[in-house]
Amino acid sequence: MTHKETRQKFLGFFKERGHKIVPSSSLLPTDPSVLFTTAGMQQFKPYYTGQADAMKDFGSLNTVSIQKSMRMSDIDEVGDESHLTFFEMLGNFSFGGYWKEAAIAWAHDFITKKLGLKIDYVTVFEGLPSAGVPADEESEILWKAVDPKLTIKRASIQDNFWGPTGNEGPCGPTTEIYVKGVEVWNIVFNEFYYPGSREELLSGASSKKLENLKTAGIDTGMGLERLAMVVQNKNNVYETDLFEPIISSLPDHLDLGAKRIIADHLRSAVFLLSESVLPSNKEQGYVLRRLIRRILAFNISKDVIDIIINTYEAQYPELRVKRNDILDAYSQEQEKFNKTLRNGINELRRLNEIRAPEAFKLYESYGLPFEVIKDVAKDKAKNLTREAFDTEFKKHQDKSRAGAEKKFGGHGLLLDTGELKAGNKEELKKVTRLHTATHLLHASLRKIFGEEVKQQGSDITPERLRFDFTFPRKMTPEEIKQVEDMVNEAVQKDYKVIIEEMSYEDAIKSGAMAFFKLKYPNRVTVYTIGPSTGSGSAFSRELCGGPHVSHSAEVGHVKITKGEAVSAGVRRIRMVLDEP
Ligand code: SER
Numbered sequence: 001m002t003h004k005e006t007r008q009k010f011l012g013f014f015k016e017r018g019h020k021i022v023p024s025s026s027l028l029p030t031d032p033s034v035l036f037t038t039a040g041m042q043q044f045k046p047y048y049t050g051q052a053d054a055m056k057d058f059g060s061l062n063t064v065s066i067q068k069s070m071r072m073s074d075i076d077e078v079g080d081e082s083h084l085t086f087f088e089m090l091g092n093f094s095f096g097g098y099w100k101e102a103a104i105a106w107a108h109d110f111i112t113k114k115l116g117l118k119i120d121y122v123t124v125f126e127g128l129p130s131a132g133v134p135a136d137e138e139s140e141i142l143w144k145a146v147d148p149k150l151t152i153k154r155a156s157i158q159d160n161f162w163g164p165t166g167n168e169g170p171c172g173p174t175t176e177i178y179v180k181g182v183e184v185w186n187i188v189f190n191e192f193y194y195p196g197s198r199e200e201l202l203s204g205a206s207s208k209k210l211e212n213l214k215t216a217g218i219d220t221g222m223g224l225e226r227l228a229m230v231v232q233n234k235n236n237v238y239e240t241d242l243f244e245p246i247i248s249s250l251p252d253h254l255d256l257g258a259k260r261i262i263a264d265h266l267r268s269a270v271f272l273l274s275e276s277v278l279p280s281n282k283e284q285g286y287v288l289r290r291l292i293r294r295i296l297a298f299n300i301s302k303d304v305i306d307i308i309i310n311t312y313e314a315q316y317p318e319l320r321v322k323r324n325d326i327l328d329a330y331s332q333e334q335e336k337f338n339k340t341l342r343n344g345i346n347e348l349r350r351l352n353e354i355r356a357p358e359a360f361k362l363y364e365s366y367g368l369p370f371e372v373i374k375d376v377a378k379d380k381a382k383n384l385t386r387e388a389f390d391t392e393f394k395k396h397q398d399k400s401r402a403g404a405e406k407k408f409g410g411h412g413l414l415l416d417t418g419e420l421k422a423g424n425k426e427e428l429k430k431v432t433r434l435h436t437a438t439h440l441l442h443a444s445l446r447k448i449f450g451e452e453v454k455q456q457g458s459d460i461t462p463e464r465l466r467f468d469f470t471f472p473r474k475m476t477p478e479e480i481k482q483v484e485d486m487v488n489e490a491v492q493k494d495y496k497v498i499i500e501e502m503s504y505e506d507a508i509k510s511g512a513m514a515f516f517k518l519k520y521p522n523r524v525t526v527y528t529i530g531p532s533t534g535s536g537s538a539f540s541r542e543l544c545g546g547p548h549v550s551h552s553a554e555v556g557h558v559k560i561t562k563g564e565a566v567s568a569g570v571r572r573i574r575m576v577l578d579e580p
Helices: 003-016 038-049 056-059 100-114 136-146 196-202 224-231 246-247 255-274 283-296 303-312 323-348 356-366 370-381 386-407 424-447 475-491 503-509
Strands: 062-070 086-095 119-125 152-154 167-178 183-194 210-222 455-461 464-470 497-503 521-527 539-544 558-567 570-577
Touching: 003 100, 003 224, 003 370, 038 062, 038 167, 038 210, 056 062, 056 246, 062 196, 062 255, 086 224, 086 255, 086 283, 100 136, 100 183, 119 136, 136 152, 136 167, 136 475, 136 497, 136 539, 167 210, 183 224, 183 283, 183 356, 210 224, 210 246, 246 303, 246 386, 255 283, 255 303, 255 323, 323 356, 323 521, 356 370, 370 503, 370 570, 424 455, 424 464, 424 475, 424 539, 424 570, 475 503, 475 558, 475 570, 497 503, 503 521
Parallel strands: 119 152
Antiparallel strands: 062 086, 086 210, 119 167, 167 183, 183 210, 455 464, 464 570, 497 521, 521 539, 558 570
16 A cells, blocks of 8 residues: 555544545744744644634634644654654544544554554553542543454653643543554643643642643554554555655665655655744754755755655645746755855864864854754764753853843833844834734835745844745845835825734735745635735735734834845845834
8 A cells, every 4th residue: 555545544534524624734834932833733732722723713623634743852863763753643633522432443443454463552641649640541441342353552741741832731641552563653632731841740749730621632643654554554654655765766775764764854854944943043944954954965866856746735835936046056065055055064174073063163153953063073072962962052042032131121011022122012002013014025025026026034133123034035225225115105094903813814815925934724814915805906915913003104114224134045134123
């Protein structure tokens, strides 16, 4: 059975059982406390907490999806038989619909009847008396009911309790299915909400308590790669048809471990690039840079990118759509890398010993990734560990964060959306004006330079706005003036700023701009600025969480103070309020 058939069987099986098929959400989650989407349930969090209504949005209390996911926790293990950074997760979900009995019976049927596999054993939660959570005897009874001969083992909170992801969220006991010794399916009974992180929960030292969830529900996750491995009777994920074409396209002289690293990292990089992430020195861009630079050292032909796109495009059409962008970004990173690599390696050779501070300096100044430093420096870096490097990295991040805190008085901000920060009412007014100015700037750039301008990020403080966007070259002073004039003209026309709530589909149909994510929540807010609404003729129309001024004249006259380059293909504009 091919992986494509396996995907379809899974979706079909749950569709027949009343589940609405929901597309994968973006790899970049809306939850700012996590860098990547790591599980299928993430896009459904609000349906468990009662903030959103599944019946209204899906016409059903049950959904099924195949979610693009990334986990960086195992990146150093990639190259062995089973660890991956990117994977696809098959999942069925219920938000107050069915409960344990159906979840267990269906999982059993799917594995044994649809796929014809034999279950080795299952595990259930042994309970956590200190938190008032009993052993999951109910699941034991239900498993016995579907197969009296099945081996059932009890497992601890480490293995059989899911979540929460991020800083807080839904969580609950799990039951897991093992086939051919491999854990293939994790079924979560989401019945609690924990107001803290998983680390706090596991520490047992926090005073925070598990609360009962508004809508108890089911969340399941089955990694497609591992499932394909047992279905196709292979020894490891790289021998399945998900990877085989990629691995066999790599040069023969490479050893198996290197081939696996290239296949894994390039696949992850292609998916991130397809979502407009670009290599940079922070957050997702930093991870992407690490993935790409690891591969560049092997000098791999770009044809491999096309093989990845061919393998995945039927399920993820965005790969084909973004093919040229993906290839361009890859080449640009390659050029940059070659240049800095030479300088960095020269510097590295001058050093006698390389520990974490030197390694971080080499990374920061020359972009040399940890892996390359280890590879090139050999004995000189024998005391350098990944942990020490990461600690150094974090120290540096903390320093820049501390800088931001100091600037805002080091205490509670009145507003912090990640994009906008204000410490008091006065500042709130200014960032709100600059936020509306950001939309006007974005729209002006696209009117002047066309659709190739895509927002890459923005950051707004009371003093200025900073707006990053894709653009291949330096802007001329005349062009900068033209952009500034267009923004000021829109300010002067005193357009009304209209907020509407609508479905994501309607928003896109109405021409609203939405660049960051492939998948937004089902209900979104759209801000329209301009002469008329409900048609393409508005000056600006964007998906956004606000806040904004109510008329564009409130923004006041603005000035562009700087145009600069951020990275290859990305420019930055700084703009300030010209009137107090
Ligand atoms: N959230 C659970 C997991 O990721 C089940 O989907 O394993």
